[in-house]
Amino acid sequence: MSNVKSVFSIKDLENLSGIKAHTIRIWEKRYNVLEPMRTETNIRLYDLSNLQKLLNITLLHRHGYKISAISKLSKERIPELVNEIVTDKTFKNQAISSFKLAMMNFDQTLFMTTYSKLLAEKSFSEVFYDVFLPLINEIGLLWQTDTISPSHEHFITYLIKQKILSETEKQQVSAPLVTDRVYVLYLPVNEIHELGLMFINYEILSRGYHTIYLGSNIPTFCLKDLKRYFDNITYISYMTVEPNKSEINSYVTEIDNTILNDTAEFWAIGRATHFIDMSLHSKKITRFTLIKELVDNL
Template structure:
């Protein structure tokens, strides 16, 4: 069911429309990015209420979803916009040319140079430009994560490598933390618990996942590093969380996997494990109903959305048989 805009109650022309925050929640694209696409590329042409608020319709949601899909395939915004403005019949069957501008390579190189100079301002400028034009999920996958990988691979051969990695990691935590705090009150969907397993202090990937989940409307209870597993059932009961999302970087020892399996049976809500430790099968955990998310954030978000309805009442858990 479409949500009616509350900008102009009783206006028949807007009965089937919805405001920009609903479009952002449905597509995972930030409101600021939607406005930038409209302003710079004319990708969207929303109607306006008498008070000037944007009003979107189902066709706008389909356009945004298509734009995101094409961006992930590597096409440029300029090329997409050129074709999106054509009749709708052509959009569905269009196969656009690949983006050969290397914008993400340029963003990465500019960021690494800024890190080498310990320039907070330049890191911020590159991030702001990228995040104003592209969904946060894509900025994460194609800029933040590659930057962290590059720093992690080069620290031994770089005299200032450790300092550079710490400098950028601190920037990421501060920047994402501020964005997370700003967006929390805008999320109105199901609560989910996000934490690293005991002994795991690598939480940047989890922060990125939590922020993207929040942009989709989930209310995230973020606990960060090293959360004792035995306290999680109490948190779920008191908070009404609809899912438990844990992160682990290092391979699990057998005892830890058994503990996660026990948590999956006891929590009463989906227990999910992401991070590099979840890239390989975890038979004991999965036999207990646990769900592996893997280390690819976009794929992990798709699993979350498929299992936990963001607008759910009750448990909100969609149990899917292991048989498919």
């Protein structure tokens, strides 16, 4: 039996397209742009073709086309027109829509095709910053509103991880150009959100620096081992949910007191780092809000 989500509520459409449910109802009633199914209690339900059509209509509308004009276009003409008007600005929005459709239908082929088109026009870093990051942020909101299930999130995240690993491997072929400092990347115990850290590793490698990637669920004592082999270390940790709000300052203090020395420093990034009270810690601790901010600080 297929578990692919193929029927959506109007609230799902609002979350996926960014168009208010009230506006969707108006477009539907006045211009007949969508063809919903109805339950016995007269609740609107929409299939994947309706979702795809709405995403295309949304792009055209944001590009200046009036709904009254879009409604007169044939079913085949709408996606053709979308492809014709895609510019550098709209290319990103169209790619994100395609990735969302791929996620909703567990469609690996659509993901790969969309990614290949992006990579033909942009560098991998541009794809990540311009498309993958906004997509990941949207996915978080879609998950919180029950528009998607955890399986959708894991599916699309795994495919993005594949691409990061592929690009990282290309960088690892060459020896580091800068060897006077090593960057050790890891996630704390019970932290599993690894994608951002993986991309930071790629970015540092691509700039010719030496990295050691430890991955997820690393206890503090494991970090001490690196001090036996390297003199100048920058530890980088991505904290999304762990350590939690009540423990994070104690964790950073432990890092400061037991891991760092005159030649070592600690960089923290991620949602959980908002709860770090920087006044409690030494200048060897640096907090970053954005990945690009961290990378530019190399």
